[in-house]
Amino acid sequence: MSIAAYILKRLLQALPLLFIISVMSFTMLKLAPIDPLATLKANPAISQAMIKAEEERLGLNKPPVVQYGLWLSRTLTGNLGISTAGGPVSTLLLQRAFNTLLLSVLSILFTWLIAIPAGTYAAVYRGSYIDKFFGLLTAVGMSMPTFLLAMLLLMFALSSGLLPIGGLTSAYYFDLSGCAQILDIAWHLVIPVTVLTFVGLAGIQRQMRGNLLDVLRKEYVRTARAKGLPEHTVIYRHALRNAINPLITLLGFELGSILSGAALTETVLSYPGLGRLTLEAVLTKDLNLVMASLMLGALMLILGNLVADILLKFADPRISLE
Amino acid sequence: MATLEANLEASLQPTTGAPRPSAWSKIWRDPVARISIIVLFILYMSAALASPLTPYSMDFNDPELGNSPPTPVHYVDEKGAPCAPFVYKAKRMNDAETFSQFFQQDETQKFPIHFFVKAEPYKLLGFIPADLHLFGVGDGARLYIIGSDINGRDNYSRLFFGAQKSLTIGFLGLFIAFPIGIIYGGLAGFFGGAVDNAMMRFAEAVMSIPSFYLLIGLAAILPPGMSGADRFALITVILSFIGWAGIARVIRGMVLSIADEEFVQAARASGMPEFFNMLKHVIPQTASFIIVAATMQVPNFILSESGLSFIGLGIQQPDASWGNMLKFALDNINELLEKPVLLAPGFLIFLTILCFNQLGDTMRDVLDPKMQGQ
Numbered sequence: 001m002s003i004a005a006y007i008l009k010r011l012l013q014a015l016p017l018l019f020i021i022s023v024m025s026f027t028m029l030k031l032a033p034i035d036p037l038a039t040l041k042a043n044p045a046i047s048q049a050m051i052k053a054e055e056e057r058l059g060l061n062k063p064p065v066v067q068y069g070l071w072l073s074r075t076l077t078g079n080l081g082i083s084t085a086g087g088p089v090s091t092l093l094l095q096r097a098f099n100t101l102l103l104s105v106l107s108i109l110f111t112w113l114i115a116i117p118a119g120t121y122a123a124v125y126r127g128s129y130i131d132k133f134f135g136l137l138t139a140v141g142m143s144m145p146t147f148l149l150a151m152l153l154l155m156f157a158l159s160s161g162l163l164p165i166g167g168l169t170s171a172y173y174f175d176l177s178g179c180a181q182i183l184d185i186a187w188h189l190v191i192p193v194t195v196l197t198f199v200g201l202a203g204i205q206r207q208m209r210g211n212l213l214d215v216l217r218k219e220y221v222r223t224a225r226a227k228g229l230p231e232h233t234v235i236y237r238h239a240l241r242n243a244i245n246p247l248i249t250l251l252g253f254e255l256g257s258i259l260s261g262a263a264l265t266e267t268v269l270s271y272p273g274l275g276r277l278t279l280e281a282v283l284t285k286d287l288n289l290v291m292a293s294l295m296l297g298a299l300m301l302i303l304g305n306l307v308a309d310i311l312l313k314f315a316d317p318r319i320s321l322e
Numbered sequence: 323m324a325t326l327e328a329n330l331e332a333s334l335q336p337t338t339g340a341p342r343p344s345a346w347s348k349i350w351r352d353p354v355a356r357i358s359i360i361v362l363f364i365l366y367m368s369a370a371l372a373s374p375l376t377p378y379s380m381d382f383n384d385p386e387l388g389n390s391p392p393t394p395v396h397y398v399d400e401k402g403a404p405c406a407p408f409v410y411k412a413k414r415m416n417d418a419e420t421f422s423q424f425f426q427q428d429e430t431q432k433f434p435i436h437f438f439v440k441a442e443p444y445k446l447l448g449f450i451p452a453d454l455h456l457f458g459v460g461d462g463a464r465l466y467i468i469g470s471d472i473n474g475r476d477n478y479s480r481l482f483f484g485a486q487k488s489l490t491i492g493f494l495g496l497f498i499a500f501p502i503g504i505i506y507g508g509l510a511g512f513f514g515g516a517v518d519n520a521m522m523r524f525a526e527a528v529m530s531i532p533s534f535y536l537l538i539g540l541a542a543i544l545p546p547g548m549s550g551a552d553r554f555a556l557i558t559v560i561l562s563f564i565g566w567a568g569i570a571r572v573i574r575g576m577v578l579s580i581a582d583e584e585f586v587q588a589a590r591a592s593g594m595p596e597f598f599n600m601l602k603h604v605i606p607q608t609a610s611f612i613i614v615a616a617t618m619q620v621p622n623f624i625l626s627e628s629g630l631s632f633i634g635l636g637i638q639q640p641d642a643s644w645g646n647m648l649k650f651a652l653d654n655i656n657e658l659l660e661k662p663v664l665l666a667p668g669f670l671i672f673l674t675i676l677c678f679n680q681l682g683d684t685m686r687d688v689l690d691p692k693m694q695g696q
Contacts, residue, residue, distance in 0.1 A: 016523060021527045025539065033543070139680065142675075142679055145675070147668070152665070154658075155659060155662070259534075263532075264633070275535075282538050285542070294531060294535055297531060302530055
């Protein structure tokens with residue numbers, strides 16, 4: 001099966017999945033007892049007629065099934081609707097999703113750049129002090145709640161004044177030149193990326209170490225050694241390549257866990273990402289916005305898994321795309 | 323022939339005289355696992371015996387002493403001679419110039435710290451009436467070991483009561499998620515075909531929503547004016563809704579592969595009904611996976627609960643949970659530098675998860691060697 005056909009097949013398979021997710025999310029939100037117009041109704045200056053008009057505009061006066069139908073037909077035409085706070089959902093979502101994606105991709109990148117060499121080193125020098133040190137570090141990393149680490153780093157930022165205490169841009173961001181703007185964003189990304197990298201590091205480093213140890217016990221590694229190949233050739237040419245494969249599968253899952261982990265980190269660090277947007281939208285029952293962000297989160301997860309599978313195909317020609 | 327049989331017999335006998343160590347003793351022999359078990363035991367006992375171990379109840383508050391710093395405990399009297407520990411009564415004062423508040427100690431009267439003191443009555447383990455507390459000071463002064471929160475409630479005591487919620491929710495979640503996951507996965511594997519396909523699509527849909535997004539969506543369903551106990555029960559249900567799908571998928575995979583094993587086929591060939599065959603031969607094979615997965619899942623539930631409470635959607639005031647106590651720390655982030663002790667609930671969450679993870683690692687190595695490195 002060619003790669004294009006495979007991608008098409010996977011995307012077609014994703015459609016019923018997305019449909020189930022949308023029905024589930026919609027039912028869930030309709031069950032929530034929060035009134036999206038509560039703030040308007042509490043305001044004595046707003047007339048009943050205006051509230052009626054608002055209900056009409058948001059389609060809140062129709063039965064839930066009709067509302068779902070309306071939502072679905074509108075979404076399929078690419079119109080994500082309007083947020084209760086005003087403004088189209090799509091603009092809001094695009095900007096926030098970009099921020100979250102920026103955070104996630106950077107975190108995954110750093111995680112892998114650190115975890116692969118660290119895992120390799122730990123496996124090659126198994127039992128050494130550095131291996132034990134990594135073992136301790138990853139045990140801490142696996143058990144550290146993201147929000148606790150974010151708060152600890154926030155305390156560091158507060159006491160040292162070296163790092164910003166949240167947000168993505170400084171107040172004077174728009175006065176800066178292009179290059180300084182990028183630096184400003186990078187400066188604000190240090191804490192959130194550190195949090196997510198540290199927490200993600202543990203799993204990947206352990207997996208890498210375990211895989212490589214498994215591979216080093218294989219017959220072909222013994223053969224390579226018996227042939228008299230230098231040890232670094234054995235490890236880096238033969239063993240390492242085979243040890244990385246299972247990790248690529250993990251990449252897809254990791255995107256999902258990082259989206260979840262990012263939501264709490266974003267809240268603590270007031271980072272303008274998808275997670276915080278969703279949380280605020282859930283609390284105000286901003287239906288269109290929550291639906292869109294849940295669907296987007298699911299879509300990112302499904303696409304992440306697809307990308308991981310395709311990468312795996314490139315990394316390991318033995319795997320056939322079925 | 324006789325020698326062959328003798329050899330066979332000898333090979334079937336254990337080589338050493340000592341009996342094979344049980345799984346439990348193997349786990350206990352591992353120092354890290356042993357420390358984890360001890361720490362977890364202490365944490366759970368502290369939660370169970372929260373009332374007798376703490377000076378105040380969860381709801382006790384002194385409105386005069388909101389946001390109070392830790393009460394200083396004195397070990398020496400005015401003359402500098404060591405004496406039994408005592409505290410002074412604290413009084414809230416206002417600085418007329420800066421309008422900032424501070425606490426002054428009223429040194430006219432000493433309040434000695436008593437051990438095994440009779441104070442607020444409570445029900446031990448929920449049903450034994452008692453009023454004995456491990457330590458406390460007489461009425462008048464307050465003993466706030468790590469300070470008080472904004473309502474003047476004792477942070478130290480609330481850590482213990484928070485543990486009751488945070489630590490039990492993980493286990494209760496297991497008792498809902500695992501049976502559902504096992505039955506769901508077992509049925510999907512048992513029926514196969516279109517039923518299996520449809521069931522697995524639904525499980526995949528649940529897994530395809532980033533779990534935290536699903537959690538906050540579900541938590542928003544809970545009506546606001548609920549009693550603490552109802553809310554606790556429903557949060558547990560919500561948490562278990564996250565965990566079951568992954569378990570169902572693994573169990574289904576295991577059922578499919580075990581159903582083809584020879585001993586299952588043998589039972590099938592000898593006329594055992596498929597359903598009982600499944601119950602008697604297939605499901606028990608998944609036991610070690612289930613025990614290990616359960617140990618690994620508890621920290622996830624604890625983490626999810628504290629995350630939810632942390633953002634205000636989980637256990638809510640006036641009930642204490644480690645998550646919502648940590649939220650108080652975040653709300654007062656500027657005071658955090660002077661009062662790092664506000665992060666204590668976060669460290670207890672960390673410690674609990676660390677112990678469960680370490681214990682789970684050892685249990686996996688002992689019970690399920692095949693799962694190693696997965």
